[in-house]
Amino acid sequence: MSITFLSWGTAELSLLLSYDEAGPVRVLAAGEAAALPDPARDPEAVDRLVRAALPLVEVQTTGGGRLGTSGKRHVDGAAARALRHTGHEESTGADGTRTLRVLMADDASGLRVTAVCTVREGVPVLRTEACVENTGGRPVVLEYVSSFVLSNLAHGLPEGRRWEEGLYLWTAANPWSGEFRWSRTTLAERGLYDVGMVAFGQTGSKNRVSLTSTGSWSSSEHLPMGCLEEPTTGRALLWQIEHNGSWHAELGDRFDDVYLALSGPTDQEHQWRRKLAPGQSFRTVPASVALVPEGGFEAALAALTLHRRRTRRAHPDHVGLPVVFNDFMNCLMGEPSTKALLPLVDAAGAAGAEVFCVDAGWYDDEPPGTVGPGGVPGWWDAVGAWEESASRFPGGLGEVMDRIRAAGMVPGLWLEPEAVGVRSPVATALPDEAFFRRDGIRLVEWGRHQLDLRHPAARAHLDGVVDRLVEDYGVGYLKLDHNIDIGAGTDGGDSPGDGLLGHNRAYLDWLDGVLDRHPGLVLESCAAGGSRTDHAILSRLPIHSVTDQQDFRLLPATAAAAPTAVTPEQGAMWACPLPEHEAAELGTVMVSALLGRVHLSGRPDLLDPAQAAVVRRAVETYKSYRHLLPSALPHWPLGLPGWRDGWIALALTGEDGTTLLALWRRDGAPDTLTVPLPRLSEHGTPRALFTAGPQPAYTWNGRERTLRVTLPAERSAVLLAFGPTGAV
Secondary structure: OOOEEEEEEOOOOEEEEEEEOOEEEEEEEEEOHHHOOOOOOOHHHHHHHHHHOOEOOOEEEOOOOEOOOOOOOOOOEHHHHOOEEEEEEEEEOOOOEEEEEEEEEEOOOOEEEEEEEEEEOOEEEEEEEEEEEEOOOOOEEEEEEOOEEEOOOOOOOOOOOOHHHHOEEEEEEOOOOOOOEEEEEEOHHHOOOOOOHHHHOOOOOOOOEEEEEOOOOOOOOEOOEEEEEEOOOOEEEEEEEOOOOOEEEEEEEEOOEEEEEEEOOOHHHHOOOEEEOOOOEEEOOOEEEEEEOOOHHHHHHHHHHHHHHHOOOOOOHHHHOOOEEEOHHHHHOOOOOHHHHHHHHHHHHHHOOOEEEEOOOOOOOOOOOOEOHHHOEHHHHHOOOOOOOOOOOOOOHHHHHHHHHHOOOEEEEEEOOOEEEOOOHHHHHOOHHHEOEEOOEEOOEOOEEEEOOOOHHHHHHHHHHHHHHHHHHOOOEEEEOOOOOOOOOOOOOOOHHHHHHHHHHHHHHHHHHHHHHOOOOEEEEOEOOEOOOOHHHHOOOOEEEOOOOOOOOOHHHHHHHHHHOOOOOOEEEEEOOOOOOOHHHHHHHHHOOOOOEEEEOOOHHHOOHHHHHHHHHHHHHHHHHHHHHHHOEEEOOOOOOOOOOOEEEEEEEOOOOOEEEEEEEOOOOOOEEEEEOOOOOOOOOOEEEEEOOOOOEEEEEOOOOEEEEEOOOOOEEEEEEEOOOOOO
16 A cells, blocks of 8 residues: 655644545654654654554544544544545745645545644744535534644653653643642553553553533633643643633543544533534634644743744734733722722822723622622622713713823723623613523523624624723723633534534634724733633733732742743733732732733722832833843743742743743742752843842852842742843
């Protein structure tokens, strides 16, 4: 049997594919072009890769099932096995983007599949998605279609090293208010072993390691990310599923090797099925993977950070990085009024804020302090019309907006666009079809319905709200929150999961439409803290609220890990100075926000002059170097932070060579620490940019490239800089 091989990509990241008359197109290997095996020079190695290789796109259909396997794994779909190569197309864009389109078909079923692979010069990241079309005469029901599949991940392990112990898996739990909890385990520690059954004619263990998210919060339990790392060489594959709804990732063993499969919603995990009538098609959600030959997780994350920057919508906010004051966190907590806001406006302006966002409650006519069912504010189940409260703003909300502008700040408002309370007039004004339903029954979650943005009435309502707020109040900033997870899906598609996927895509289209009409408007992404931390949304919105954590002592662990999922110039962290904070504690409060986007809150209006001066100094310092953040790449001198670590460190290195280093000392930690900084120059000289309270001491050992730091006080922090003297 004659096999055709295709090598495609860039020097940094290429694919080796194969196809023949008797089988589907398969990906044999991915990585640096120079490291890929040559079929002509090393046919035995390539033959081993062919054995374990999976189809370029995995497809499973109702009535088709799988071949050669069983269990819960999403590989070996009969529909994928039946596909044959019918052609491929290569193209190069003006920006250096290279695209490969692989065309496959099964004449018997009429399925046509197009796989689209994209890489960019200088960035070892591959982006993939697929389109499935029914060109036959009968309907086909899809139950699973992969966004990305790659096998042979254990190929190249050192002799005698089993993949179950030689490969490490990084995943990130993402609990509310404790986001970005990365951990590393071997595959064996996750329950995946070489059980020895391949020698007896089996494909492998039939087991898998899987991560799944179901519902409208894409990251409420885990980030849609993961990394497979070989620590002996530093070779690593870091992935992200670029979707704002349900997704699935799995690792499994197959023919003495390991595969990774990524997808959006599935039938098995998410109640998703798509019935393709003749002539209909389905497009998968995209996924991206960074592959590096050395440097491990951090090197792969640097590549993925570049990819995130190159694949997002351009916005002036990415460059300006204005300091935002928001009146919610440890401040008004959903009880704004003219009386409460005016002193805060003056204090925020004096502290150096450039945007003032009035958060939840500005539309609430309930008496202050009213508590409804479930312990939430009384207005919780009445939202949806988004009109100002006359009782809270007797002179009109415009009075507050004018005061914000007079203080030199851009006015902003909080919205939860997809939520409509059961007591809202909007709930009866819009048709049932404009809301999430199952079996024809309108869904209720925590006293709220959810709009279905596939329906024109739902979209027209939200477009009218946004346009009215921009026109009537001159807002330049809208915080878009989302505080309910509505479940597996809704009616109006071929399955509940299909309905949710349709809404997810309609929401993204709505965001694009808002920004097309108002290109200067800043839209902030938020969802119960970081519960929608995904590249589908972050590629559109310039700023993202990463947490709802209120305890300043706990914030450093989230702040330091945030750049794993959000670029520094997009990740907004709370800085909530309060009158009870001592000077050293104010250092921790402010440093936690200084290597991302500053979301100032707390009670700056109640600080004494010395405390206010500390906050103002921190903001002024931030403005002196924030121009470095849009090019900076993160690294972690002490490793990714544990939730209870006594010392935490985050470093960002900019294009000009400047490295910014934040260090936090927490309760119970020793006062002195040696920090390894092997990336820095031997002749580096640290400079303290910001600290508060007892002054730190630090000594640089250029020969060993280590920094010895003493922070005399617990709950204190320091921001240091290394590099060009004039950079900051």
